[in-house]
Amino acid sequence: xxxxxxxxxxxxxxxxxxxxxxxxxxxxxxxxxxxxxxxxxxxxxxxxxxxxxxxxxxxxxxxxxxxxxxxxxxxxxxxxxxxxxxxxxxxxxxxxxxxxxxxxxxxxxxxxx
Amino acid sequence: xxxxxxxxxxxxxxxxxxxxxxxxxxxxxxxxxxxxxxxxxxxxxxxxxxxxxxxxxxxxxxxxxxxxxxxxxxxxxxxxxxxxxxxxxxxxxxxxxxxxxxxxxxxxxxxxxxx
Numbered sequence: 048x049x050x051x052x053x054x055x056x057x058x059x060x061x062x063x064x065x066x067x068x069x070x071x072x073x074x075x076x077x078x079x080x081x082x083x084x085x086x087x088x089x090x091x092x093x094x095x096x097x098x099x100x101x102x103x104x105x106x107x108x109x110x111x112x113x114x115x116x117x118x119x120x121x122x123x124x125x126x127x128x129x130x131x132x133x134x135x136x137x138x139x140x141x142x143x144x145x146x147x148x149x150x151x152x153x154x155x156x157x158x159x160x
Numbered sequence: 161x162x163x164x165x166x167x168x169x170x171x172x173x174x175x176x177x178x179x180x181x182x183x184x185x186x187x188x189x190x191x192x193x194x195x196x197x198x199x200x201x202x203x204x205x206x207x208x209x210x211x212x213x214x215x216x217x218x219x220x221x222x223x224x225x226x227x228x229x230x231x232x233x234x235x236x237x238x239x240x241x242x243x244x245x246x247x248x249x250x251x252x253x254x255x256x257x258x259x260x261x262x263x264x265x266x267x268x269x270x271x272x273x274x275x
Contacts, residue, residue, distance in 0.1 A: 079262070081263075083266075085201075089268060089269075090164075090250060090266040090267050090268045090269050091203075091250065091252075091266040092266075093263055093264075093265075096263060135201060137203065141262060141264075142257065143257060143258055143262070144257060144258050145208070145215055145216055145257055146191055146193070146208060146215075146216075146254055146257030146262045146264065147205050147208070147216055148193075148195075148203075148205060148264060149205075150202070150203040150204070152200070152201070152202055153201050153202070153203075
């Protein structure tokens, strides 16, 4: 069955510190992978996506993610977190045929001053 | 210019009522989706339409009925509302899956509260 797991429900980091949010997926075919961010009371904004090619993808707001097929992972990273990065982060795997997105349960990021 | 818009933003209603949520996109996409986000922030797809044709219909009660009058609009009608329907409903749109990178653009959400 297709699924996405984000092991960390809640993460707190200090402003300026590095960040890594974990994502593991289970998908039969080559996955389309996404990271979305949701600020309080807002919709979801795409941070970055992986379809094929270079396994290290760059996104908006200084985020990057690395696809590791052997580990079925697509972890999100940022070298230096800003207070405005505090939000809910969702990893998702998508079907290339139907467009259906399966989301992880999300990770809440809190940033300490 | 709002890419994907939803109305209303908030909806408070009594159990047993019927309500509709509207979604419009001006991105020129031909596929639209409805997602439900529950109180634990878990997001799950409900429906999707491609060129007004239903292509995804997840296990959703029959009380939920999507309608797509044209490619730019996808509405969600809910009959006989129940307490468990309280959630945030997100609309999204994309190009046709399989033909292009099917990045989905999300609306701001409609928070439905059933009393």
